[in-house]
Amino acid sequence: MSESPTPKPRAGRTAQGRRRVRGELALAALDLFAEQGFEATTVDHIAEAAGISRRTFFRYFRSKEDVVFPSHDERLGEVVDLLDGADPTADPLRVLAGTAEVVLDMYLAEPAVSLKRFALTRQVPSLRDKEITSIDRYQRVFARFLRARYADRPGGELHAAVAAAAVVAAHNHVLRQWLKSGGAFDAKAELRTALDSVQAALSAPRPAGEGNVVVGVLRTAAPTDAVLAQLEHALRDLPQH
Numbered sequence: 001m002s003e004s005p006t007p008k009p010r011a012g013r014t015a016q017g018r019r020r021v022r023g024e025l026a027l028a029a030l031d032l033f034a035e036q037g038f039e040a041t042t043v044d045h046i047a048e049a050a051g052i053s054r055r056t057f058f059r060y061f062r063s064k065e066d067v068v069f070p071s072h073d074e075r076l077g078e079v080v081d082l083l084d085g086a087d088p089t090a091d092p093l094r095v096l097a098g099t100a101e102v103v104l105d106m107y108l109a110e111p112a113v114s115l116k117r118f119a120l121t122r123q124v125p126s127l128r129d130k131e132i133t134s135i136d137r138y139q140r141v142f143a144r145f146l147r148a149r150y151a152d153r154p155g156g157e158l159h160a161a162v163a164a165a166a167v168v169a170a171h172n173h174v175l176r177q178w179l180k181s182g183g184a185f186d187a188k189a190e191l192r193t194a195l196d197s198v199q200a201a202l203s204a205p206r207p208a209g210e211g212n213v214v215v216g217v218l219r220t221a222a223p224t225d226a227v228l229a230q231l232e233h234a235l236r237d238l239p240q241h
Contacts, residue, residue: 015074018060019070019071019074021060022060022061022067022070022071023070023071023110023113024050025046025050025052025057025060025061025067025070026067026068026070026110026113026117027112027113027116028046028049028050029041029046029049029050029064029067029068030068030113030116030117030120031049031116032045032046032049033068033120034116034119034120038064038120038123038124038127041064042064043057043058043063043064046064046067065126065127065130068117068120068121068127068130069117069130069131069134070110070113071106072134075103075106076134076137076138076141078102079099079102079103079138079141080141082099082102083095083096083099083141083142083145086145092145092146092149092150093163093167093199093202093203094199095145096142096145096146096163096164096167097167097192097195097196097198097199099142100167100168100170100171100191100195101188101191101192101195103138103171104171104174104175104187104188104191105188107175108178108183108187108188111183114179114183115179115182115183118179118180135168135172138168139164139165139168140164142163142164142167142168143160143161143163143164143165145160145164146159146160146163146164147160159202162202163202166198166201166202167195167198170191170194170195170197170198171191171194171195173194174187174190174191174194175187177190178190
């Protein structure tokens with residue numbers, strides 16, 4: 001007697017399935033926002049366009065604002081897990097650079113969603129504010145990782161904050177340029193170059209035993225060259241031995 005085949009899980013019952021459904025809902029919503037305007041589009045409109053019920057919509061999103069940023073919490077959790085599982089002997093800045101590349105890959109994996117969201121957030125201030133908040137969450141996760149790695153260093157907490165801000169600024173600068181280009185250039189290669197430059201600036205030698213601290217005031221949205229210029233300016237006046 002042959003065994004019955006194992007039934008396949010329905011879409012939405014696996015992590016991959018949930019991500020796919022969220023992506024489809026996001027595309028449907030973003031298309032409606034572009035056609036009708038964000039304020040004029042309701043959850044019912046989105047559900048109808050996606051061919052689902054209102055109840056099913058709320059299984060995946062709390063509001064129409066959340067549909068603009070599908071899988072964000074899940075992705076942030078993956079980043080936390082990646083950093084928590086990093087080799088404790090590895091260079092912390094290299095670990096962070098590799099993680100920033102993973103975050104970029106998450107945007108590149110759904111180019112249609114990323115590009116349409118970029119157009120929308122430039123038009124709706126409340127969504128831009130939500131995007132800035134999500135960026136800040138990544139920066140805090142990065143800084144927490146570095147604080148643990150730099151705990152025994154003089155000025156380690158401040159160095160962690162500056163380094164996390166610089167890495168996030170480099171990532172966001174490259175991502176923004178890719179979005180403005182319509183996805184027309186190699187963002188991965190650009191990010192590696194930018195992160196190498198950031199690491200070179202942050203890894204500049206300091207006099208042993210003097211406990212010098214470099215203070216950098218950085219905006220997350222600052223271009224990479226502006227970030228590096230501030231860091232290099234701060235490092236330039238340190239005494240050389």
